[in-house]
Amino acid sequence: MFEGAKRPTIKFSDEQAQLLDIAASFARDKFPLSAARARIAAEADLDKEIWSEMAALGWLGVAIPEDFGGSGLGLGEAVAIVEPLGRHVAGTPLVSTTLLAQALLKAGTEFQKRTYLPKLAEGGIGALALSEESGDWNLTNLAATATKTVDGVALSGVKTFVTDATSAELMLISVLWNGRPALAVLDRAAFGKGRMTRETVIDETRRSYRVTLDGMVVQDCYFLEAAQTAAAFKHLDEAACLLAAAEMCGGAAGVIATTVEYLKTRKQFGRLIGSYQALKHPMVDALMLLDAARSHLYFAAGVVGEGKEGEIAVRMAKAAAGEALAFAADRAIQFHGGFGFTYDCDAQLYRRLGLWGEARHGDAAWQRARLAELML
Amino acid sequence: MSDETWPDIREAVRKLCANFPGAYWREHDRARSYPAEFVRALGEAGYLSILIPEEYGGAGLPLSAATAVLEEIHRSGGNGAACHAQMYTMGTLLKHGSAEQKARYLPRIARGDLRLQAFGVTEPGAGTDTTRIATFARREGNRYLVSGQKIWISRAEHSDLMILLCRTTRREDAAKPGEGLSVLLVDMRQAAKQGLTIRPIRTMLNHATTELFFDEVPVPAENLIGEEGKGFRYILDGMNAERILIASECIGDGRFFIDRASAYAASREVFGRAIGANQGVQFPIARAHVQLAAAALMVQQAAALFAAGKPCGSEANMAKLLASEASWFAADTCLQIHGGFGFAEEYDIERKFRETRLYQVAPISTNLILSHVATHVLGLPKSF
Ligand SMILES: Cc1cc2nc3c(=O)[nH]c(=O)nc-3n(C[C@H](O)[C@H](O)[C@H](O)COP(=O)(O)OP(=O)(O)OC[C@H]3O[C@@H](n4cnc5c(N)ncnc54)[C@H](O)[C@@H]3O)c2cc1C
Numbered sequence: 001m002f003e004g005a006k007r008p009t010i011k012f013s014d015e016q017a018q019l020l021d022i023a024a025s026f027a028r029d030k031f032p033l034s035a036a037r038a039r040i041a042a043e044a045d046l047d048k049e050i051w052s053e054m055a056a057l058g059w060l061g062v063a064i065p066e067d068f069g070g071s072g073l074g075l076g077e078a079v080a081i082v083e084p085l086g087r088h089v090a091g092t093p094l095v096s097t098t099l100l101a102q103a104l105l106k107a108g109t110e111f112q113k114r115t116y117l118p119k120l121a122e123g124g125i126g127a128l129a130l131s132e133e134s135g136d137w138n139l140t141n142l143a144a145t146a147t148k149t150v151d152g153v154a155l156s157g158v159k160t161f162v163t164d165a166t167s168a169e170l171m172l173i174s175v176l177w178n179g180r181p182a183l184a185v186l187d188r189a190a191f192g193k194g195r196m197t198r199e200t201v202i203d204e205t206r207r208s209y210r211v212t213l214d215g216m217v218v219q220d221c222y223f224l225e226a227a228q229t230a231a232a233f234k235h236l237d238e239a240a241c242l243l244a245a246a247e248m249c250g251g252a253a254g255v256i257a258t259t260v261e262y263l264k265t266r267k268q269f270g271r272l273i274g275s276y277q278a279l280k281h282p283m284v285d286a287l288m289l290l291d292a293a294r295s296h297l298y299f300a301a302g303v304v305g306e307g308k309e310g311e312i313a314v315r316m317a318k319a320a321a322g323e324a325l326a327f328a329a330d331r332a333i334q335f336h337g338g339f340g341f342t343y344d345c346d347a348q349l350y351r352r353l354g355l356w357g358e359a360r361h362g363d364a365a366w367q368r369a370r371l372a373e374l375m376l
Numbered sequence: 377m378s379d380e381t382w383p384d385i386r387e388a389v390r391k392l393c394a395n396f397p398g399a400y401w402r403e404h405d406r407a408r409s410y411p412a413e414f415v416r417a418l419g420e421a422g423y424l425s426i427l428i429p430e431e432y433g434g435a436g437l438p439l440s441a442a443t444a445v446l447e448e449i450h451r452s453g454g455n456g457a458a459c460h461a462q463m464y465t466m467g468t469l470l471k472h473g474s475a476e477q478k479a480r481y482l483p484r485i486a487r488g489d490l491r492l493q494a495f496g497v498t499e500p501g502a503g504t505d506t507t508r509i510a511t512f513a514r515r516e517g518n519r520y521l522v523s524g525q526k527i528w529i530s531r532a533e534h535s536d537l538m539i540l541l542c543r544t545t546r547r548e549d550a551a552k553p554g555e556g557l558s559v560l561l562v563d564m565r566q567a568a569k570q571g572l573t574i575r576p577i578r579t580m581l582n583h584a585t586t587e588l589f590f591d592e593v594p595v596p597a598e599n600l601i602g603e604e605g606k607g608f609r610y611i612l613d614g615m616n617a618e619r620i621l622i623a624s625e626c627i628g629d630g631r632f633f634i635d636r637a638s639a640y641a642a643s644r645e646v647f648g649r650a651i652g653a654n655q656g657v658q659f660p661i662a663r664a665h666v667q668l669a670a671a672a673l674m675v676q677q678a679a680a681l682f683a684a685g686k687p688c689g690s691e692a693n694m695a696k697l698l699a700s701e702a703s704w705f706a707a708d709t710c711l712q713i714h715g716g717f718g719f720a721e722e723y724d725i726e727r728k729f730r731e732t733r734l735y736q737v738a739p740i741s742t743n744l745i746l747s748h749v750a751t752h753v754l755g756l757p758k759s760f
Contacts, residue, residue: 277655 009302010295012080015073020080024087026057031088033346039091040204045167046092052123059094061121064101069118075102075239076305079246079297086250087257089349091205093125093164095243099236100126100172103183106235107228111221116170116185124169129159129211130236137362139233140181142174144213146223153177153220155213161360165196165209173213174233183229184222191216203356205349238311240361241318242304245297248321248357252290252328255350259283259332266337279335286328293320315371319364325354326364380680382444385423389445392421393452398724401454405582405727410534415459418449424462425486427617429470432478433486438683439617443624443675450628451635453724455731457583460625461493461531464617468539468559472602472610477561481537494538494564495618496526496588497611503528504744507553507608511542511590513560520544520560520595526588528738532574534584538562540595541611544604559607561599570594581730612689616682618739619692623675626699629732630668633703633710636725637661641713657713664706671698690753693745700735700742707732 012020030050039046054060062078064070071077078098085092101120104113120126132143144157155175165171171186195216196209224232260283263274274280297320300313332347333340340347358364396414404411418424423445428434435441442463449456466485469477469492484490502508511524522542532538538561545556568574571591579585602610638661641652651657678695681688707729711718718725736742750756 278659281656 010299012298012301013076016077016080016298016301019073019077020083022057023059023081024084026053027084027088027090031085031090033089033349036089036091036205036349043207045164045207051092051125054092054094055121055123058121060097060123061101061117063098064105064117064121068113069121070101071121074305074307075242076301078243079301079305082243082246083250083253083297086247086353087254089205089251089254089353091203093127093168095240095247096128096163096168097124097126098243099128099239100170100185102239103172103224103232103236104185107183107224107232108185109221109225112185112224116187119169125164125167127162127165127168127171129162129165129171129173129213131159131161131360133158133160137366139174139237140230142176142181144173144175146175146177146182146184148220149217152217153223155216155218157213159211159213160199160208161201162196162209162211163206165211166193166207171211175213177223180226181229181233182226183224183232184218185224186218186222190218190222201356202359203352205353206356234311237361238304238314241314241367242297242300242310244357244361245293245300245314245317245321248318248325248354249290249293249297251350251353251357252286252293252321252325255325255329255332255347256283256286256290258346258350259286259328259335262336273335282331282335286324286331289320289324289327293317293324296320312371312374315362315367315374318362319367319371322354322358322364322367325350325357329354380438380440380676382441385441385444386448388421389423389448390452392417393449393454396452396454398453398722402721402724402727406721408576408578408582410584411455411458412534414454415462415534418459419462419488424459424488427463428466428482428486432482434482438679439620440676440679440683442621443627443679446621447624447628447631450625451631452628453632453728455582456625456628457731457734458531458534459493460621461495461535461618462491464614464621465492465495465539467617468601468610468614469561471613472559473561477598477601481561490537491531491535492537492539494529494532494535496529496532496538496540496562498528499525500527504741506541506611507547507557509541509543509557511540512546513542513544513558513595515544515597518597520597520600522560522562522590522593522595524590526590528577528585529588530583530585532564532586532588533576535564538564539601539611539614541607544607550605554608556605557608557611558604559601559610560595561601562593562595563599567593567595581727581734583734615739616678616688616692619696620675620678620682620688622735622739623671623678623692623695623699626696626703626732626735627668627672627675629728630664630671630699630703630706632728633706633725633732634661634665634668636723637664637706637710637713640710640717644715651713660709661713664702664709667698667702667705671695671702674698690749693740693748696735696740697742697745700732703732704736 058071059081061070062073063075066072097120101117104116130139147154169188173184175182195212199208199210201208263279266273296317300310300317303313304310329351336345336347339345425434426437426442430436446456446460485492499509513520513522540560540562541557543556544558547553550556571593573589575587577585577587641657642650644651674695678688678691681691711725711729714725717723751758
């Protein structure tokens, strides 16, 4: 299936590995879990300074070509940045921003690409208004509509789980236009804050909003190329799954580290609880699930990074990552005993990250059902 | 003997089984031969007719007594599969046969003069999907002529009679798929002379299972059980007892594995201490015990419902599912804990491991039980 010299492997390339190192130490410094908790408590958006530093490092344009102001790397490299951010429950708009750029790259007009991509690379936050109340993971199963009128294009419908909507420069929306799924990128001027209602979601690090499109009228120049839209939806879904897998692998690594730390400090019956096989062996199981999930992830990153057909690899990676994190975070709660059931225990941050990650773009069972269709 | 756990029966069966140690079963396993001596001893002691009503010469005990017998056989390291069907196959005759058929056969079955322990349902093209069987019995005067093929028919070479499910109306001509099926009582010795070929199938366990080829085999019309065309229901009726008894064999297997695993874990020393001192070793055995105990309760409940004449299809199936999975987990744990020795024939573990695995597929596979529960207990749409 993969001929030639650059056969994707289950390891990162040197470039990706280097990036992973840098991103790991950045995330460790900038995103201690206490910061995540503080942000939750203050209902605050991401620290602007940190976001600017991320822009300066070139990460916001990591998968944007140099022609459009990006670093000219690819989605494979984005994985190396997202994974450590997941480990520290950073909850940044990096993923949505990267995905918006991907949609533009796939289906944007030349004008849209020239105008918006550099903005994103520089630090403009991108938000995705793709999900709807039906909760369907099929991105093209839509109820929101666009209708041509004398004033422009009238939108209707409600979008949910739009993270960082209020701080976004650009928003990607999906609607049915003449019965066909269409994508549009709206800039800040086009959507008022009045349309956004804060949603309480399981992962409290996310600033998630419900966005009402009803009554909005936009110009049709906001819409992406109709001919490329189907390809853009497919690509968005795959890229979203890939980055979610990266974030969840990071989460699994983080929660394993947190739990191992606890097993090495908490004593019962005069011994460290980590000395009990019934606790330490499952941590090894968790590590093995994580390792397997990472192999899937890095392979998928390689395939997608090279622009190859990656749906199978990506769906496997997302299923494996979701299950690895679910298992590790569940054991984390159990192994922290009564403390594990408290808000103060960090295990919950990871369990929530996992539930969020699974609920976005399809959980493991759904990915497997898609895989069965692709493979059987 | 009102105690539903049958301590006297259990004790007696244990004594009987002590005469048939592991070496006995290993010999037969190696040769894939029928444990005739064991079956004879069990029959002579009266255990195989335990469910036949006293009026026909049996002990007339409830199903729980038979579960006690089979559980003890399996716990001892033996295998009741060679003869368990002699206990319950007669149920179809007892429940749906005519007074004359019962008077004619049951007393001889109770005495052990006649073996009725073959049950012919499965076909190469119809396993789980029973109504698709194609073996056909054509009525001609006062007899049927049977043609077709059966597979996985156990003990066919060690049975004088067989309960055979066949079509008397083709599926496509029947009002419903479940109609047009009939049950015939086939005299195996006669049939073997008149067009029935029996071919043994070697399997990974010693199970005396065979393939049957019927070429215009005559069966007297008087051997029809119940009404023509209603046979599917009769067979379904009989399956509950079978499920519950096989579940009790799994419980016995599970206890065998747990007994062996505990004893070995307590005595085997590695790194200067008993391996059973490791949580990684003792917890799985404890878990196996917990799972088995739960499954055993389900088996008991199903047997009690059966004895009370109440509907027990779901409970019988759930008992079989739970018991077969619990015994399999116990088997896997026991094998693992024995290290290399688990693979040595003389420990009997690898043999029991192979034997207990069967019950997740036969007499009904786990998936089909889940499907039954989903549709009949939970009211979900049929999935196929
Ligand atoms: C040693 C042995 C002894 C046996 N003894 C007898 C006997 O004495 N008399 C007799 O009549 N039969 C006997 N059987 C047959 C046994 O009952 C069948 O093998 C069993 O019912 C499964 O049927 P099958 O082998 O045709 O599998 P299939 O029906 O082909 O099924 C194959 C697999 O697909 C799964 N499957 C099928 N349909 C579905 C579905 N709709 N949804 C989900 N999963 C599905 C099944 O669970 C199974 O795992 C014996 C079998 C063995 C191996």
